[in-house]
Amino acid sequence: MDEVHTTKVVLLGRTGSGKTSLIVRYISSVFSENVKPTIGAAFSKKTVQLIHGEERKQVVLAIWDTAGDERYESMAPLYYRNSSAAIICFDLADRQSYNKVDFWVKELVEKVEQNCKLYICGTKTDLLAEYGGPLKRAVGPTEVMAYAKKLNAKFVETSSKSNYGIDDLFKLVAADFAGFTLCEAPPIEDSLRLQEPNQTDVNEKSSCCF
Amino acid sequence: WGHIAKFAFNEKSNRDDDKLGLQIVKDLHRTGYSKFCDKNRPENRAALKRVLLGYARWNKAVGYCQGFNVIAALILDVFEGNEEQALKVMIYLIDYVLPKNYFANNLRALSVDMAVFRDLLREEEPDLCQHLDKLQAEAAEEAGSDYEPPLTNVFTMQWFLTIFATCLPRDTILRIWDCVLLEGSTVLVRTSLALWSILGERISAAENAHEFYSMMGYISQKMLEGRIIDRDALIQKIYSNGSFPHPIIEELRDKYTYNITPFTSSTSEVPSKYSTSGSTGSTRDSDDDDENYVECPQTPPAKCLGGFFPYPEEGNFYCASITDYLEYLK
Numbered sequence: 001m002d003e004v005h006t007t008k009v010v011l012l013g014r015t016g017s018g019k020t021s022l023i024v025r026y027i028s029s030v031f032s033e034n035v036k037p038t039i040g041a042a043f044s045k046k047t048v049q050l051i052h053g054e055e056r057k058q059v060v061l062a063i064w065d066t067a068g069d070e071r072y073e074s075m076a077p078l079y080y081r082n083s084s085a086a087i088i089c090f091d092l093a094d095r096q097s098y099n100k101v102d103f104w105v106k107e108l109v110e111k112v113e114q115n116c117k118l119y120i121c122g123t124k125t126d127l128l129a130e131y132g133g134p135l136k137r138a139v140g141p142t143e144v145m146a147y148a149k150k151l152n153a154k155f156v157e158t159s160s161k162s163n164y165g166i167d168d169l170f171k172l173v174a175a176d177f178a179g180f181t182l183c184e185a186p187p188i189e190d191s192l193r194l195q196e197p198n199q200t201d202v203n204e205k206s207s208c209c210f
Numbered sequence: 211w212g213h214i215a216k217f218a219f220n221e222k223s224n225r226d227d228d229k230l231g232l233q234i235v236k237d238l239h240r241t242g243y244s245k246f247c248d249k250n251r252p253e254n255r256a257a258l259k260r261v262l263l264g265y266a267r268w269n270k271a272v273g274y275c276q277g278f279n280v281i282a283a284l285i286l287d288v289f290e291g292n293e294e295q296a297l298k299v300m301i302y303l304i305d306y307v308l309p310k311n312y313f314a315n316n317l318r319a320l321s322v323d324m325a326v327f328r329d330l331l332r333e334e335e336p337d338l339c340q341h342l343d344k345l346q347a348e349a350a351e352e353a354g355s356d357y358e359p360p361l362t363n364v365f366t367m368q369w370f371l372t373i374f375a376t377c378l379p380r381d382t383i384l385r386i387w388d389c390v391l392l393e394g395s396t397v398l399v400r401t402s403l404a405l406w407s408i409l410g411e412r413i414s415a416a417e418n419a420h421e422f423y424s425m426m427g428y429i430s431q432k433m434l435e436g437r438i439i440d441r442d443a444l445i446q447k448i449y450s451n452g453s454f455p456h457p458i459i460e461e462l463r464d465k466y467t468y469n470i471t472p473f474t475s476s477t478s479e480v481p482s483k484y485s486t487s488g489s490t491g492s493t494r495d496s497d498d499d500d501e502n503y504v505e506c507p508q509t510p511p512a513k514c515l516g517g518f519f520p521y522p523e524e525g526n527f528y529c530a531s532i533t534d535y536l537e538y539l540k
Contacts, residue, residue: 006420008353015276016236034247036240036376037276039368043423062420069233069276074316075367082353 002049006060007177009170010080013089014100015068018123021160022089023065026170031161038067041079048174059174077111085117085173092122092157093135098144105151117176118153120144121169125159215294218264226270227263234262234274241283242376257293258283264297269305275313277372284375284383303373303387308395309463313371319467320370326462327366327399331406334451338410342422349419361422365430366402374401379436385445396459397448404447408439 011019020035020042027044042065050057064079066072080086088104091097101120108116122144127133141155148155154172158165175181238255239247246254261282266273282300289295304312309319332339342361350358368376373390375383390397409429416422432438452458 015233034239034242036242036280037237039277039371039376041364043364043420043427045420045424060420062423067276071275071313071317078359078363081357082355 002056002058004058004060005178006062007084007174008062008064008082009085009087009173010064010066010083011087011089012066012076012080012104013068013121014091014094014097015070017068017089017091017094017097017100018158018160019068019087019089020065022087022121022123022158022166022169023063025160025163026166027063029163031163037069038065039069040072040075041066046170048171050171050175050178050180052180057178057180059178061170061174076107080108080111080113080116083113083116084177085119086113087119087121087169087173089121089123091124091127091138093124093127093133093138095138098122098139101147105153117173118148118151119169119173120148120151120153120155122155122157123160125157125164126161131159131162211298214268215264215297218267218297219260219293220267224267226266226273230263230266230274231259234259234266234279237276237279241280243280243283243287245287246283254291257291258286261286261293261296261300264293265300265304268297268301271314272304275371277368277376280372280375284380288384303391307390308373308398317371320367322463322466323370323399324363324366325466326459327402328360328362329462330399330403330458331362334403335407335410338406338414341414345416345419345422358419361419362406364423365426366406369402369405370398373398377405377430377433378439379434382436382439382441382444385441386448389445389448393454396454396456399459400448400451400456401444403451404444405433405439407447408444 011023013019015037020038021031023042023044024035025031027046044063044065046061046063048059048061050059064083066076066079086104086108088101089097090101105118108118122139122141125131125133127135128137129135130137141157144155147153156165156169156172158169160166238258241247241258245251246258248254258279262274262278265278265282278300281303282296285299285303286293286296289299309323311317311319312323313320346358346361350356365377373383374386378386386397386401389401409426412429413422413425416425429438
């Protein structure tokens with residue numbers, strides 16, 4: 001019988017930064033452009049299997065999605081309290097969305113969520129020109145990485161539309177929680193390593209994360 | 211009205227429009243109604259935007275609130291795209307039927323209704339509440355936390371904020387909205403009570419908070435698809451819960467609105483039945499000054515949205531809203 005651990009993960013970020021889409025992709029493997037705005041909060045759960053040599057662990061991620069509307073910000077503490085991980089999302093093509101990241105970081109720091117590991121997640125890579133999309137990056141990866149490093153946070157990029165980086169993000173969260181390091185993960189199909197990066201800035205990102 | 215409509219639908223841009231517009235545009239295709247998702251029908255979305263912007267211009271204190279997109283889309287659909295009619299109904303619904311400050315002022319009136327709802331649910335479904343309290347307490351203990359939101363909160367809050375528009379199928383929503391328009395906003399509390407009561411047996415099977423939330427996620431989806439909840443039975447249940455006006459909801463609303471409610475030192479304390487507040491009520495007249503409501507020892511604490519904040523050491527701490535409490539923490 002594997003060891004089973006449960007941990008609470010919260011998603012925060014500006015409205016339209018793709019929090020719900022990220023979770024829906026991860027849980028249900030689907031994507032919709034028209035996902036309704038989250039009112040208040042929403043809960044999902046998924047189990048991640050971790051294998052490290054002989055050691056096997058199961059981590060149940062109890063994931064809280066939150067509302068991006070500033071009106072509902074005062075409710076956020078209910079859902080981030082006692083989280084072991086906060087995934088703070090921003091739209092890679094929207095500077096305002098990135099500017100909001102710092103708000104949530106400060107909020108978590110101020111409310112003394114010491115045990116909460118921070119993940120900064122740039123979403124919607126599919127929209128970026130470098131991935132064949134129509135938009136330019138609103139914020140350079142070097143800037144985000146420097147910021148993440150300062151916070152001891154991890155920076156990842158995802159696309160819920162093209163299913164890029166999502167499983168890896170949640171595996172990373174689970175592995176961090178369980179005290180597994182990703183580089184030691186076995187090279188099996190379900191391995192925790194990110195797919196091979198093929199671009200310079202993505203490369204940088206990976207080296208920053210792992 | 212002509213003047214209001216002219217101002218609300220003015221094509222010239224007002225000072226606050228840009229920021230509002232940006233937020234509104236982000237949500238236009240996210241209503242759940244295919245009519246407004248269809249990229250080939252941009253005129254539908256343009257109409258929705260005009261109605262939402264019109265409302266935000268009309269009531270600047272409320273502005274645009276996520277969830278309005280769903281409400282406005284449904285109204286617009288009912289009025290077959292007549293924007294002026296849709297705006298009129300939206301204004302009437304939000305500003306004249308729902309309690310004041312449902313969406314503004316830190317959702318204060320919403321917090322009040324949440325407290326009222328919980329009192330009544332405890333009265334009507336004691337076994338269910340006891341079970342949910344147990345799960346809540348266990349979840350708090352497991353997390354090493356001294357508080358955990360009441361389990362029903364996250365769903366009830368969403369129901370209230372969208373007037374059920376994100377949780378039930380269209381024909382059922384319209385029946386409930388008819389009731390709201392005819393009978394007033396207590397229908398919101400009655401409907402929530404009826405829904406939880408209908409779901410009671412199912413959710414009693416949940417053995418822990420996560421299971422409850424997962425189960426409710428599934429149930430919410432089924433409800434939206436028109437399963438689980440029988441429309442006529444729901445309406446009957448809403449109407450079988452007390453007379454109109456409701457004998458207790460308004461009283462409880464007053465109590466929670468005007469009482470500046472003390473945070474007590476016990477999270478596990480089960481608030482006394484609302485009937486005990488009736489006995490307090492008899493000692494005061496309805497036209498008493500607000501000051502008389504400040505300390506009301508026999509009434510249970512409202513604890514804002516449900517007692518999920520840690521309690522301060524001193525017993526003399528008073529909290530009027532979440533924001534006040536967060537200020538206090540700082």
